[in-house]
Amino acid sequence: MGIPDEQIFPHATGAAEKTVADHQEPQELVFYSGWRAWIALEEKGIPYQYKEVNPYKKEAHFLGKAFSELSGGICSNSLAAINPKGLVPAIEYKGKALYESLIICEFFEDAYPSYKPNLLPLDPFDRAIARIWLDHISKAVVPSFHRILQAQDVEKQAVAREELNEAFRKVAKEVKGPYFFGLEFSLVDVAIAPWITRDYIIEENRGYKRSDVSDVWVAYTEEVLKRDSVIKTISLKEHYAEIYGRYLRDEAQSEAAKAIRAGRVIP
Template identity: 50%
Template sequence: MPSPDEAIHPVATGRAAQTVAAHEAPTADGNGLVFYSGWFCPFVARTWLALEEKGIPYQYKEVNPYKKEPEFLAISPKGLVPAIKWHDKPLHESLVICDFLEEAYPGTPSLYPKDPYDRAQLRISIDTVSKSFLPAFFRLLQSQEPEKQAQALEEVYDALRKWSAPLVGPFYFGEQFTLADIALAPWVARFYIVEQHRNFRASAVGDKFVKWCEAVRARESFKSILSEEKYYEEIYARYLKDEAMSEAAKATRAGRTIP
């Protein structure tokens, strides 16, 4: 039986649709970077933000990862987005791709602070997002019992308080927008879902975090990759009922690490 997620809205909308339209043609710079995306995916948004921030030419290709089409599986063996092809070489995993873009395009704006200590802090911040925030966030979305929702909400707050403790403002390391921001920023566009349905409040994390969210929302790269909210709501309605069939949802349901 096909997954209900296969029927996801097939294309980006709103500002994101305009960005897609600007990147439909093959690149003219000879690098042949192809960005395999799912407009709806927060992990995709990390890579998309990096591409836009660095101003790297890319060709956008929309993929429905739930269909597991053989052509895409040859690029991303797990069938997950995002993925890229660069000089016909495939690469997948959002943060791995962001690191690659940083090294492959040294003449573009850096996503890393210059100070080596700050770079180490950046890696710690990403670890907090990956190991603490994301598992708690998906448990918050998918839990059906009020007591489990309340527990997951506190875990989300704890993770975000830990993440934001070193936050300088407006972004993680001050004025520079870095991978520390990019690793978490896509969920800012999804907080309204847990605000409406799970009592999440950014103010419970702290004033610094609220101001960071505001700065992220005002960032042009962030605004340029957003689709209309109603299409996100269709997707997250399945998470809220614990019916989503994404790999993250299945891992959360089974108590496994999010892939």
């Protein structure tokens, strides 16, 4: 019996496919697909080799059979598993494997200090503020987005929609413009970009409107969507339709979908 969802379109298309094609040469850094970390790589211009991973049918090399040491998102034996959780994004760097999207993004800041722009502010206080809002995106925006996608009852959809509006509204209140911290595109913008790019799905199917969040939010989302690093990592909409159709019918078998269905934290 096949793995649920494994037939979903397995690789990047459109602008994203061209970006993949531009990053096939072997590099010190090997990147296994995942949107936020990909935006960060393109933003900073770090050399990398892109390897496609079908999120619903991972290869044995990616999953591994065992691993010798696991701590804080680091697998010390990359030959055993790129990510024993089976999730993307992940990277291989100098023979070691690392995963979790925001951890990877911060790693890029530390491992490639000469590559600009800095996605985390240099000021320690602002850097701490960035991490507060990254936490908000992970704990409020992402689960709310998934809840509204998967909710089948109209009343539950309305509750989830307002939760998401409020999660976005809190971000909008802190936006300096045009980006979160002002003129400089930051990791906060990177972290929320995929949920802005995909919001047409809940607009078309769940009654969401950016204008219901705030005028500031509308202006901010327009700026994020114009960012070159975001544009270059977007696939064609028609290939998202099947993926998100399964979420909209609450049939998806991803770890995120199963967590929302069970009322658990998204892994």
